[in-house]
Amino acid sequence: MVAYERAHPAEAGPDPAAAGAWVGDALVAGEAADAEWAAAFRSALEPGRDLRPFDHGASTRLLQDVIRSGLLRLTDVRDNPERFFLAHRIIAQAISDYAPGFWVRFTVHYNLCFGTVVALGEERHLAELEAMERAGDVGCFGLTERHAGVNSGLVVETLARYDAASDSFVISSPADGACKNWISSGLQANKACVVADLIMPDGTSRGAHAFLVPLRERVGGALLPGVSMGDMGVKTIANDLDNAWIRFTELRVPHSALLSRYGDVVDGAYVQKKAGVKNFQMIGQRLFSGRVCVAQAAMIFSRKIFDGARRYADGKLCWSPDGSSPPLSDLPQLRSLFAEGQATLDGLDDFIGRAEAALCDVLRRDAIPSLELQQAIAVGKVACVERCISLLVRLKQDMGSYSLMAESGFQRADFLQMCKFAEGDSRILSQKMARDRMTDFAKGRTPAGGSSEAEEVLCAQLAAALAAAEGGRGGRAAAWNASWRTVYRLADAIQDRFLATWDARASPAARPEAIASRM
Ligand SMILES: Cc1cc2nc3c(=O)[nH]c(=O)nc-3n(C[C@H](O)[C@H](O)[C@H](O)COP(=O)(O)OP(=O)(O)OC[C@H]3O[C@@H](n4cnc5c(N)ncnc54)[C@H](O)[C@@H]3O)c2cc1C
The missing domain is CATH 1.10.540 (Butyryl-Coa Dehydrogenase, subunit A; domain 1)
Structure with a gap:
């Protein structure tokens, strides 16, 4: 520590x-x-x-x-x-x-x-x-692992071995790379929801499952045997929050620690309780509500900085050759940026608000969002965070000395950096948008939410690059990586379409569907 x-x-x-x-x-x-x-x-x-x-x-x-x-x-x-x-x-x-x-x-x-x-x-x-x-129990969430980074979830190396003799699970971090890292509240929380690969006594992996385990007897107290951890270090922002790496060494927890609504071990055998619903897909459910929360936090945070800058610029009078002393906000570049910022933030607020309303309906019924709603939420999260970052970077460059003042809030802009990879990294979500769109394109299907001319052009370019690739799967993966600019342009085009046309009321948000296999 x-x-x-x-x-x-x-x-x-x-x-x-x-x-x-x-x-x-x-x-x-x-x-x-x-x-x-x-x-x-x-x-x-x-x-x-x-x-x-x-x-x-x-x-x-x-x-x-x-x-x-x-x-x-x-x-x-x-x-x-x-x-x-x-x-x-x-x-x-x-x-x-x-x-x-x-x-x-x-x-x-x-x-x-x-x-x-x-x-x-x-x-x-x-x-x-x-x-x-x-x-007053406090919980943390242990998904991210050192080796897997933003791909945690897809890759889970923490193990939860089922021990039939004692009807319990033994949780362990088999290598340094399998240690959990960046776990918020880890140094304080007494409970952790830990994502681990469930291993049956014969060594079969049943994939990622969630376990509610104790870390300490009481909040902020001494660690239980089998748990060790340390501080991730000083951050540029949010040091009021502790972030821990955590290693599990044969931490034995009762069978009941497994959150078992969709998958359980019954009489020594693994049972998938709802046909077609895999356990990890349900862990992903929390990422949808989390993405809406993160998008809204990014917007509120950015709007405060924009509003403060606007107030300052309206009140700061500048020299001008005709002696009229116009406010700073009258400068054409700032007037344009304030107008753009207002329109962008209002539009994104409206979009993410509609996504929230559709998701509330789904959450209340304990259902699974439609693929279209899942995509709208991903689009909202990436668009809100990335567009806020871009607006604030540009605003800071045009506000003169105000940008250096503590009251401006610019020094806290790394809050948006946290938003960028929390609950789904922007790049990972963009890759998924492009991959899903290409799957539809390859099958000649129009996605449920429609398509755009830009998407069709970019899909055709990517399809040509993939078709020309030699060397099977590895060759196609290399071609996909070589076309990375087109991949992200396609994701941008999908975002533009959703932001312009998505109508939650017309969306089959209520219809439970199998959720995408990769989060
Ligand atoms: C303040 C804070 C709080 C956090 N709280 C928690 C928590 O409570 N629980 C928890 O489980 N996790 C938590 N995390 C972890 C977080 O969600 C990320 O998973 C983690 O920060 C990943 O960091 P990394 O540097 O290891 O990413 P890396 O995996 O090293 O990735 C670095 C960058 O490379 C790019 N990249 C990586 N892989 C790919 C790919 N396949 N395709 C395209 N681009 C790629 C992305 O742009 C990514 O941002 C927290 C992180 C921070 C910083």
Whole structure:
């Protein structure tokens, strides 16, 4: 464990003088409709103003207070999804200036860790949630592994070996590369939802499964035998959040640790409980709600920086040859950028709001989103994050000395970097969009959501490159990589089409379908 004596200079916290009023005062979308609850939730977050980098204990205690307040139940992701999303938006708006990592700690607990319990657990698991809320248990989510990186999930090297004699699982990290890394809240949480490859006694792999395991007796306490971990180190942002690498050494957990709604070991044999539904596909369910949350957080964060810059530029008068002293915001390049930023953020807000509404309907029914809705969510996540990054980079270049001032918020722009790979890396999601589109193209099918001229042209180019490849599968993979610019252009074209034409009401969002085999 690394000990820190003072805040890292890159993240010394907001300047109280510059911060002025409690910045979380402005309302976020959906708040007026649930005003009384939102006011109570905001008030529970007020101590967030005092959170400081590296004080992981204080940040965790705030999360525990929120959990124990009962304002957001662990089952709300299913029973009241609108409130679940609203809670994420309020946190992004209210305390990301003070403690950018708190939003991550919150979503990892409510969505990734216990949201997975809600999605994959059986009645006996769900029955324990209330007691965990009362106790203020804090959960983390162990998916990412050192070797697999952004491909974690597709690749899972952590093992959960079933031991028939004791009817238990033994969780282990067989190599350094199999250690979990970047696990948010890992240094504080007492519970972890760990993704591991379920291995039967005869050595057969049953693929990725989720296990709810204890890490410590109590939040922030000593580690249990079989668990070791360390700090990932100082980050450029969000040091109020702890990130851990975790190694499992023969950690024995009871059979009941397996979240077994879709796959279980019964009488010594593996049983897939719902035909056609693989366990890992259901773990992926939480990534859909997570992507909506991440997209909205990126938007709220960026809009605050844009609004602050706009206020400054409207009030800053400049010299001009005719002596008229126009505001900075009258400069043509800034006027154009503010107009573009406003239109882009409004359009993306509308899009991701429609995706959220369609997903809420699916979550409430505990169903699986249609392939089209899954793609709309991926498009929304990539477009919101990447377009916000691009807008802020350009804005910073045109704001003069303001860009260097603490009040601008530009120094916290790496918040968007976290959004970029959380719940699905932009590149990985773009690759999947292009691959799925090429599958349809090769079969002569028009995707459910339609196509565009640009897509048809790019698909034809890629198909020609793949057809010319020699050397079987390896040759085609090499040709795909060699055409990487076309691949990402195709993903961009798919995003443009969705953003321009996707209509959630016309989408068969309600229809359960087999979900794509690769997340
Ligand atoms: C602050 C923070 C909090 C996190 N919290 C959690 C958590 O709670 N739980 C958890 O499980 N994980 C968590 N993660 C992990 C996160 O979701 C990513 O998986 C992880 O950061 C990957 O990092 P890496 O550098 O190993 O990626 P790498 O795998 O090294 O990839 C680096 C970059 O290369 C590119 N790339 C890699 N492979 C491909 C490919 N096949 N095709 C195209 N491009 C590719 C991508 O652009 C990628 O961004 C967290 C990460 C951070 C930084």
